[in-house]
Amino acid sequence: MDRIQESQQQKAANLCGLYADGDADADDAEKDQQKRGLDADFLVRNVPEDVEKYLIHVKKLLMEGEGECLVELGVPINSNSKNPRTGLSEEQLQEAVVVHEKILQQIPAVGTKIERRKQQGNMFTEVWLIRDPPTEKDFIEARVAVVGNVDAGKSTLLGVLTHSALDDGRGTARTKLFRHKHEFESGRTSSVGNDILGFDVHGNVVNKPDPHNHNLDWVQIGSDCSKLVTFIDLAGHEKYLKTTIFGMTGHMPDYTMLMIGANMGIIGTTKEHLSLALSLQVPVYLVVTKIDMCPAQVLEETMKNISRLVRSAKKIPILVKNMDDVVHAAVNFPSK
Numbered sequence: 132m133d134r135i136q137e138s139q140q141q142k143a144a145n146l147c148g149l150y151a152d153g154d155a156d157a158d159d160a161e162k163d164q165q166k167r168g169l170d171a172d173f174l175v176r177n178v179p180e181d182v183e184k185y186l187i188h189v190k191k192l193l194m195e196g197e198g199e200c201l202v203e204l205g206v207p208i209n210s211n212s213k214n215p216r217t218g219l220s221e222e223q224l225q226e227a228v229v230v231h232e233k234i235l236q237q238i239p240a241v242g243t244k245i246e247r248r249k250q251q252g253n254m255f256t257e258v259w260l261i262r263d264p265p266t267e268k269d270f271i272e273a274r275v276a277v278v279g280n281v282d283a284g285k286s287t288l289l290g291v292l293t294h295s296a297l298d299d300g301r302g303t304a305r306t307k308l309f310r311h312k313h314e315f316e317s318g319r320t321s322s323v324g325n326d327i328l329g330f331d332v333h334g335n336v337v338n339k340p341d342p343h344n345h346n347l348d349w350v351q352i353g354s355d356c357s358k359l360v361t362f363i364d365l366a367g368h369e370k371y372l373k374t375t376i377f378g379m380t381g382h383m384p385d386y387t388m389l390m391i392g393a394n395m396g397i398i399g400t401t402k403e404h405l406s407l408a409l410s411l412q413v414p415v416y417l418v419v420t421k422i423d424m425c426p427a428q429v430l431e432e433t434m435k436n437i438s439r440l441v442r443s444a445k446k447i448p449i450l451v452k453n454m455d456d457v458v459h460a461a462v463n464f465p466s467k
Contacts, residue, residue: 168209171216174227186234189261193240198263198271199358201245201462204231205256218254228257239264243333246454258458265332265357274361276379278408279390280399281367284420286324288390289362293326293347294340323378324364329356362388369400379407386464387415393425396433397440409444414464417441 169188173181188208192200204227207215219227235242245258262271277285287298329337329352337355340347353359365378379387387408391401408415417437422430434450441448449460 168207170207170210171205172219172223172227174204174230175219175223177230182230182234186237189234189240190238193238193261193263200261201258201458202261203248203256203258204228205250205254218250218252218256220253221255224255224257231259235261241265241332245458248455260334262332262357267354270329270353270356271358272361273358273386274363274382274384275386275388276363276365276382276384276408276413277388277390278365278375278379278404279367280392280395280401280404281369282395283367283390283392285367285390286364288418288420289326289364293328293338293362294345295336295338296340296345323374323382326362326364327352328360328362329353330358330360331355332357367400372400372403375400375404376407379411379413384413387413389415389417391417391419391433391437393419393422393430393433396429397436402440405440405444415446416460
């Protein structure tokens with residue numbers, strides 16, 4: 132506990148230092164920033180003033196993102212131009228990446244390339260995930276409440292994700308999350324369960340289940356990870372709705388994962404769980420399971436119904452098909 136408080140105090144001190152440095156010239160610097168932003172190829176030119184601006188910009192993003200952020204190389208920053216040029220050639224992008232990595236060393240921070248995007252002509256940009264260097268004392272945590280109708284496959288999916296092993300088709304994966312005898316017998320969650328999924332600074336999974344009893348060492352995962360996702364496994368049956376409401380309110384999730392079975396569609400408590408998440412203003416994303424055992428026309432109808440449901444909640448449905456969609460959704464998740 133003392134270590135976590137110490138780390139939080141250090142972060143607060145860094146934030147104060149960031150905005151306190153050069154306090155006397157703060158207003159002038161801000162005006163200068165407003166007058167001239169950074170164009171697409173500022174990293175290629177490698178002018179010290181522009182590098183300093185970018186360094187402060189990345190530090191600010193890391194502070195706001197509590198230790199992580201996304202940046203896109205080859206895209207103007209705070210540009211006043213009406214039609215700023217976006218993208219760099221192959222050679223320029225390689226030069227920009229080298230300068231970018233040197234800047235990250237100065238912060239210090241760790242960068243991981245996520246994807247390359249093609250722009251107009253033979254121009255490219257690159258999306259990078261930037262994180263604070265990993266420490267044993269602290270990690271970034273995201274809490275995800277897992278809801279959906281009974282038999283949507285919530286516990287099974289979590290068992291597969293956290294233990295890195297596929298289900299055998301007979302419910303082995305979900306038994307790793309069950310706690311009560313009647314849950315093993317019925318195959319249905321009736322209590323609030325928890326499981327964790329740890330990632331290192333580059334986004335690789337650090338969960339290593341014991342080869343003999345398949346249990347996870349939470350302490351080891353906590354010390355190895357740079358980011359930790361805590362899944363709150365909630366009940367889907369309507370008679371356990373009070374337990375689900377307790378899990379959503381008492382465990383304070385950052386996100387809600389609403390699961391829908393492709394073969395069953397939007398039935399049972401699906402709408403109630405979506406309404407609950409929206410009422411608590413918790414961002415929601417939907418996961419469609421069992422697409423392998425679902426006829427194509429039924430899956431298509433389920434996807435249409437999901438789109439209608441999301442629009443009725445005054446949200447924009449984004450179907451995630453590739454990494455570009457992932458980045459787009461992640462950046463816009465905090466917005467309403």
